[in-house]
Amino acid sequence: MKRTRYTKFNGNFADGIGLDDLMEALSDFMLDSGFQDPLSRFQELNGEHTLDNLREALKQVMESGDFLDEEAQQQYDDMNEQQREQMLDDLVERMQSGDYIQQQAGEASDMQGKTDTGEIAQPAPPQGEARFHVTDKSMDFLSYKSLRHLLGGMGRSVSGRHDTNYEASGIESSGSTKPYEFGDVMNLDVNATLSSAMQREGLTLPLNVEYSDLIINQSEYQSSCATVVMLDCSHSMILYGEDRFTPAKRVAMALSHLIRTQFPGDSLHLVLFHDSAEELPIQQVARVKVGPYYTNTREGLRLARRILSRSNKDMKQIVMITDGKPSALTLDDGRIYRNAFGLDPMVIAETLEEVSRCKRANIVINTFMLAQDFALMQFVQKVSAMCKGKAYFTSPDKLGSYVLQDFMNRRMKTIH
Template identity: 80%
Template structure:
């Protein structure tokens, strides 16, 4: 008789660690937005994705005391310095083999003379410095973790699950019925059908049921939705002693994973707005850092409208996450008008005019405001009133719950 004997795993410590657990422990380093948090264990690494910083981040995780269990921690502390360095090298190699990171060698001829969309200009890395990129697999994993942390268990949903005030034929009954029309799902309401026949012919046998007597159950008409997340990446998102940008990125990642897995009929797009505005693939949101400085809300709304105009979804919405007042405006000749002091009347009027265009296009604007300035609150409330949207005055730690729970509650209505 064949038997299987189980014995304790005696392999090296690096092979026994789970890569997903390690990625979760490194998430603050991988999602760094440029905020110098004095309480962060990765503060001195500046969010620079070079291989030396990655090794140092792994070293800090292993030495933290909360990642390894007691037995593994004792085993790690008993290692020599050379053994620890070898273990870190093995973990880096496992991350590469698991397609969580991709290593690239720095080109001495490359410089960072200009900053890309949503990034603060950074000095050029040392010549020949080895760097790494976080792969799409890692982004998907971190998105799932963000969603799990924000909402926990998820309910089931199918394509086009947003409730509206309309009804249609289907399998899920809402309690009401209607006369059958050609093309409707034959979800027969027996009671209403018999009642119609009895009212027409009276009580008697046999009961003659005609085409006009047929009634069917109605189900709630559920629609698909096109969503544009407008993410403020102006420099104020990491000023004033608080990181507001990293939580916003985590929420966008979680929303992306939620729509992809629970609402496959929906579409999600990302627009970054700062001095100007541009669309960015939602898969790249985790790699975005803050910058440039100002807040061009009108240009962000313009880009979002162009995206929604080419969408064929029944419902269209803009989810705007910001912490600052509109302070920039793109002029007709392409120049940027900027005023960081107060709600500039020119900027304000042009931004509200763009909001009015959204209203005429039946686009709902839901605003999540990470600031408590009274004048700014009045502006946000006016935007929400114009587009029949909602305004949430929240904090970075509560942003995810407000945004995702609002999306899951499916309280949006299609306006006709």
């Protein structure tokens, strides 16, 4: 007779740590934008995704006193150095097997400065240095966490589709009714239909219901929207003692998750603008860092307009997140004209001309400003007035609430 013997499970310390909680604790390290925050526990790691830096980040999380519960923290404190190193190896292995990270070989140093399409040039690591990259699964998880955090601060739930002032016959009732017309969905309002028949025939049996008595419920007309998020990655986004770029990345990730899960008929594209502009897959936004770039707003708007021109959605909008004055311009011959002081008359004139093209294409531009410069505020207000969009002057800690609240309000009107 076959027997099964049960014994107490003596798993290692790493097996008891939830990877989702661990990824959330590492989010600042994973989403590093190049800002050297003296208050960040990961500031000495320089945002480099090497396996050694990952192990150091894990070690700092374990020693922070905020991640582990009291019993687990005591177990960690009682470990010797060798046991801790083994535990870190086990965690890295679990993260790889769980498809949260993927290891990649170091690139040769002569590749430094090269740029592929849709990427910002980054210094290459020393040859042979073991590195890793964050997987799409991790990006999706971090996007969900960003959305949950931002919506929690707003006190709103995620529901519905894009509502407009138009109504049509359908299944979901909006509370209003209309006489039935040929071609309408037979979403019959029984009470109103019988009441109409009784007003005409009186209280008689059998009750004669005629075509003119039919009353149907109306549902709200729902339309789709194409959105381009224009993200400023010029150097000013991490200057002046404040990281403005990482919150902007979190907002783009949250917006991506919201649209994918709640508004499947919508489309979302990401455009980075700096000396020039480029489209980037939204899944890669978390890996982007700022660079020593100027602010070519006109080129970003031009690329966003081209992307939206290919869309057949009812509504088209640009969500521009920036903190700097337009300071660069792509000339006809491909050269980049730069003026570090910003608000150059030629740059402004060409940028406003591109805004006019967006207006003629029925594209609304909503701008979220992370600076309070008076001249810049005047420029943004002029852009908003031209495109009948909105201008928000906010701070990095409130950026997410402003962007998502604007998106959820859905106040744009569809013209048929």
